[in-house]
Amino acid sequence: MKCEDVNDTGNVLIITAPDTKIHIERRFTVIGETPKHNLNLIDIYKKYKNQRPTNVKTDHFFLQYRQGKCKTQVVGINTFSKISSQIATYLNLPDPSSYTGHAFRRSSASLLVDSGGDLMQLKKHGGWKSSTVAEGYVDESIQTKMDSATKILAGTSSTPTASDLSTSVYNPTVNSTTHK
Known part of the structure; x- marks a missing residue:
């Protein structure tokens, strides 16, 4: 790039x-x-x-960082998968080891689905022609699983969201019905 x-x-x-x-x-x-x-x-x-040094002779966007300093050497293809973790470390982001080469794509796809994105939006976002890979992201979505659970419990008064997982335990109010 x-x-x-x-x-x-x-x-x-x-x-x-x-x-x-x-x-x-x-x-x-x-x-x-x-x-x-x-x-x-x-x-x-x-x-x-x-942080880009002024004496860089290349127009490549990603340059190597070592010991907290940007170098003039371009990031090689074999090193690129580690760049997100290195950037997170340099910027003091939380849990930098969780940033992998696939983290950007995987996280954005998961966030899109958890925010209500449909399969077509996900396929366009990920650049997938086949629905198979995109459906894998939908299957892994906590929000999709919670939406399904809410539909199964048809009497809930509200739909939980993925953010409810990080707060207290979600306890929906279920309408009482008589089953015969």
């Missing part, structure tokens, strides 16, 4: 991934404010970008 592949509009990053595994140019966006997670992703991008 080159520096020119990131278009910073101020409140949105428009990223172009020109050479993917399936040789199709892909675009995605990154928004700044994420109040739910208390993060500003544009600020994190700018912090990373501002």
Whole structure:
């Protein structure tokens, strides 16, 4: 990925991934404010970008970081899977070892489904032509499982959300019915 592949509009990053595994140019966006997670992703991008040394002769976006400093060496293909963990460590994000090479794609797909995204949105987001892989993300979605449980318990007064898992135990009010 080159520096020119990131278009910073101020409140949105428009990223172009020109050479993917399936040789199709892909675009995605990154928004700044994420109040739910208390993060500003544009600020994190700018912090990373501002660490770039002025004497770099390459236009590759990702450069190696060692001992807390950005180097002029480009990240190689074999090292790239570790970059998300290194970035998280450098930026002092919580639990940096949980950031793997697949973390960005997997997390965004899971978050999309947990936020109510349907199979078509997920396929477009992930770039999958087949529904098989995309359905795997839907199957793993806690929100989808909770939606199913709520439908099974047809008398619940409200639908729990995935955020209910991090708070107290969800205890829905079930309408009493007589079964004969």
